[in-house]
Amino acid sequence: MSRKLQEKVAIVTGASAGIGEATAIALAAEGAKVAIVARRSDRLDALAQRITESGGEALAIVADITDDAQIQTFINKTKNTWGQIDIVVNNAGIALVGEIAKSDPADWRRMIDLNLVALMNVTHAVLPILQAQGSGHIVNVSSVAGRTVRAGIGGYNASKWGVNAFSEALRQEVSRQNVRVTVIEPGMVNTEIDSHITELGARQRSEDLRKSITPLESEDVAAAIAYAVTQPSRVNVNEILIRPTTQTW
Numbered sequence: 001m002s003r004k005l006q007e008k009v010a011i012v013t014g015a016s017a018g019i020g021e022a023t024a025i026a027l028a029a030e031g032a033k034v035a036i037v038a039r040r041s042d043r044l045d046a047l048a049q050r051i052t053e054s055g056g057e058a059l060a061i062v063a064d065i066t067d068d069a070q071i072q073t074f075i076n077k078t079k080n081t082w083g084q085i086d087i088v089v090n091n092a093g094i095a096l097v098g099e100i101a102k103s104d105p106a107d108w109r110r111m112i113d114l115n116l117v118a119l120m121n122v123t124h125a126v127l128p129i130l131q132a133q134g135s136g137h138i139v140n141v142s143s144v145a146g147r148t149v150r151a152g153i154g155g156y157n158a159s160k161w162g163v164n165a166f167s168e169a170l171r172q173e174v175s176r177q178n179v180r181v182t183v184i185e186p187g188m189v190n191t192e193i194d195s196h197i198t199e200l201g202a203r204q205r206s207e208d209l210r211k212s213i214t215p216l217e218s219e220d221v222a223a224a225i226a227y228a229v230t231q232p233s234r235v236n237v238n239e240i241l242i243r244p245t246t247q248t249w
């Protein structure tokens with residue numbers, strides 16, 4: 001079986017759980033060498049071992065991507081190890097949802113720092129490498145919440161609309177340099193994301209909503225990302241909106 005990402009190097013942020021973990025596995029299965037980035041070293045080590053045991057190559061890098069110095073370190077480590085960077089999946093994120101009046105502004109800052117500012121800073125730090133290579137692919141994991149707005153998730157909406165706007169400007173700026181940009185917009189996915197919500201009523205509502213449908217699995221989103229990054233270089237899959245079948249919103 002020919003593997004479509006043989007000789008390619010990918011970075012996946014937020015790879016210690018959920019969509020990022022499944023994406024690292026999916027890209028490694030297509031032959032990519034994957035740098036897996038998150039804060040929990042035990043989870044990263046277990047994932048790296050799993051990928052290696054399946055015949056792949058993985059580099060576990062512990063980093064908090066809201067820290068600029070740590071961004072530069074994981075990019076340098078990846079480039080120094082494998083000599084190139086072809087795919088960056090900006091996936092790490094949190095969904096600290098809640099009604100605006102009931103939200104803690106500290107949660108908004110934390111969420112926008114991670115979901116939006118860190119994604120922008122990772123992109124900024126890696127772009128010179130992709131431009132010098134004359135090729136590369138940046139995949140930004142947004143959300144259906146980056147396209148539609150719902151009462152009760154305004155802060156999260158703001159972070160993900162920011163991701164979509166930034167991604168479209170990026171696409172326009174770097175397309176002629178042969179750098180591709182894809183936005184992934186999942187609906188509800190069965191991950192640990194709700195566990196971080198601090199407003200208890202909002203957490204309960206989100207969990208109830210998730211239970212009211214059959215959510216996507218992380219592997220479903222990983223398959224969409226794998227699809228985007230395995231297309232011929234002339235094809236730029238700009239956007240994938242992927243909802244659970246039973247999700248109406």
Ligand SMILES: NC(=O)c1ccc[n+]([C@@H]2O[C@H](COP(=O)([O-])OP(=O)(O)OC[C@H]3O[C@@H](n4cnc5c(N)ncnc54)[C@H](OP(=O)(O)O)[C@@H]3O)[C@@H](O)[C@H]2O)c1
Nearest residue numbers: 014016017018019038039040064065093143188189191192
């Ligand atoms: N689940 C959904 O329903 C859903 C729907 C639409 C979009 N999304 C988006 O999909 C992405 C992944 O979400 P998920 O559901 O897979 O969430 P998850 O299971 O909670 O995983 C989040 C990942 O982000 C990492 N992370 C958090 N803070 C970090 C930091 N400061 N530095 C580095 N890594 C950090 C976590 O690892 P550590 O804790 O080890 O650092 C973890 O690996 C997010 O952008 C989310 O907004 C999710």
